[in-house]
Amino acid sequence: MAASTAERDAMARALDLARRGPRGVNPQVGAVILSPAGDVLAEGWHRGAGTPHAEVDALSRLAAGDAAGATAVVTLEPCNHTGRTGPCALALIEAGVARVVYALDDPGATSGGGAERLRQAGVEIEGGVLADEAKALISDWLEVQRLGRPHVTVKWAQSIDGRAAAADGSSQWITGPEARADVHRRRADADAIVVGTGTLLADDPALTARDGDALFDRQPIPVVVGARGIPADAAVRRHPRPVLHHPEHDLHALLADLRDRGVQRVFVEGGPTLASAFIAAGLADTVLAYLAPVLLGGPRLALTDIGVTTIGEARRLRVHEWLTLGPDLLAVAHPLTPTERSEEGES
């Protein structure tokens, strides 16, 4: 049976409740329990890994028997596995819920299947209600499930002749204030910002996301990769969040660790060696190349070895947007997927 107006309103409310939860290892999920007459009996949301899931949180606000015959409206399909908490599908069955309305299917290999379990127990199921809104809310989390790691954006600023720094290593600033403000806004959308030790030692970056002199509310975790140490007086040590230092060069291990810390979006800000390593490893999902109308010449190229030795191996990109930022240009691009590559080959 299609969702009623009361159920759709409850889903909109459940999405608002979900937003109260933190971004992290688990998705943001909200739940509303409706009486058979369509009145709100209880509300709940997920407060992060290890705490009750949204529907269990909502049920916990009711006395035993109060949910009998009720409808549970949840932004994500109730889970079907025992992790740090028990399966939500079972909790709903045991509470006597008669109908479950949810927005998105659970993509998890182990946690999915809750709707089927509920159906087998005789619970009426309606999925896909306000699915687009729910998908928008947890799109970054869904991307982590799809990739098995956080989404990675690799960003650099280059002169029009492809250099990331002048011959002496100075690179502040290649681009103008509009481009730099754009970088800061994008930093604030990320959960972690990553640089190599080369950049840390050359530029002493603060790795904060700033709006002029003020800090944005959201600050990415600063991450430094490389064997060399972080000086005691490095600006990054004054970042509002403690800096993470990964001495190893293993980028897969780095991303797995960040995923386990709840990082969904990673912003790699160089320098050329680290950016090239991400691209060579096929770990760049989005490329942001800021192009400034300036010539630097010299040896300090924006990218170094990305594993391309002949033109047939070129890493082709698809550009979504060319943005004009004051005197500079920004290409927002992604490396072609295998399907896109074969389509381009055929055309």
Ligand SMILES: NC(=O)c1ccc[n+]([C@@H]2O[C@H](COP(=O)([O-])OP(=O)(O)OC[C@H]3O[C@@H](n4cnc5c(N)ncnc54)[C@H](OP(=O)(O)O)[C@@H]3O)[C@@H](O)[C@H]2O)c1
């Ligand atoms: N234009 C721009 O957008 C931009 C951005 C940033 C920096 N820069 C400029 O770039 C220059 C610094 O360049 P850089 O290439 O030395 O900086 P980098 O890429 O930040 O650092 C390179 C170092 O990171 C470590 N590292 C960590 N993971 C690695 C991996 N998977 N593969 C290889 N090395 C890894 C290595 O140091 P260990 O020996 O410590 O392990 C390596 O020497 C400076 O002049 C800076 O101003 C420009």
